[in-house]
Amino acid sequence: MNELYNEYSKYLKKKYGEKVYKLPVNLPVTCPNRDGSLGVGGCTYCAEVGAGFEMLENTLSVKEQLNKNMEYIREKYKAEKFIAYFQNYTNTYLQLEKFKEYINQSAVENIVEVSISTRPDCIGDEYLEFLSEFSKRTGINISIELGLQTVNYHTLKKINRGHTLAEFIDAVLRIKKYNFEICTHLIPNLPYDNMDDVIETAKILSALKINQVKLHSLYVIENTVMGTLFKKGELKLLSKDDYIERVIKFLEYLNKDIVIQRLIGRAPKENSLFVNWGISWWKIKEEIESEMIRKHTFQGAKVK
DSSP: OOOSSOBHHHHHHHHHSSOEEEEEEOOSOOOTTTBSSSOBSOSTTOOTTTTOTTOOOTTSOHHHHHHHHHHHHHHHHOOOEEEEEEOSSOGGGSOHHHHHHHHHHTOOTTEEEEEEEEOGGGOOHHHHHHHHHHHHHHOOEEEEEEEEEOSOHHHHHHTTOSOOHHHHHHHHHHHHTTTOEEEEEEOTTOTTOOHHHHHHHHHHHHHTTOSEEEEOOOOEETTSHHHHHHHTTOOOOOOHHHHHHHHHHHHHTSOTTSEEEESSOOOOSTTEEESGGGSOHHHHHHHHHHHHHHHTOOTTTTOO
């Protein structure tokens, strides 16, 4: 029987020879969609804390954050290899010299990879050139995580992303020149998308030979545009079963070589109006896997 999907944990173990854990790093950085460069207020679902709700304060240095997180994970999981994950907001939106300073601080013992989260429209060649030099100098691998959410440009406009599919494709082509691995962030259950959008997203990522994918169900937070719409009853959210159906369909049309970092994410409970239908993320993950087994399907099942 085929494996259900290409799991990230297994991929890391094969690549590095043992379990590897991600350590979040929080930098004092914003987003061009917040500071007025592209727009204000950010994406309609994005809260003031961005994506980093389980992170240390950005007043700590990169080394301090890594060492604190490393100590905790090492004690809890007996891990010895780690990924420095620059997670929150748009990390390549920093001034180049500041960016170099922070990345250089991540070259501490037992860090085998640096993962940088950013926007497709904030990928400059000079940043990629520096990361290539850093990798050669330190022996640390580089991966780039790009927020896309959907390939539907109408939806991208509605959620105020500030970029379209074109910028994403351009970013992928730029990054590919340096052989860095690329992870794409997606929200399969955006209320403005349908199943055709989900399938098209899988096909485009497969055609671009994306390395990894990270799926996140839509959650609704106070003091966001979506939060306001939700409280007014003007935001129609999909059911849990719809989410599961979309994830499975996405996987069926996704190339089997693409690694799945996660099937569903977690979200902060504080100020949350809606998170994962009030169900633990791991239970929904188990439901997705059980449904795939019931349907006798797997990642890449419908790839031609």
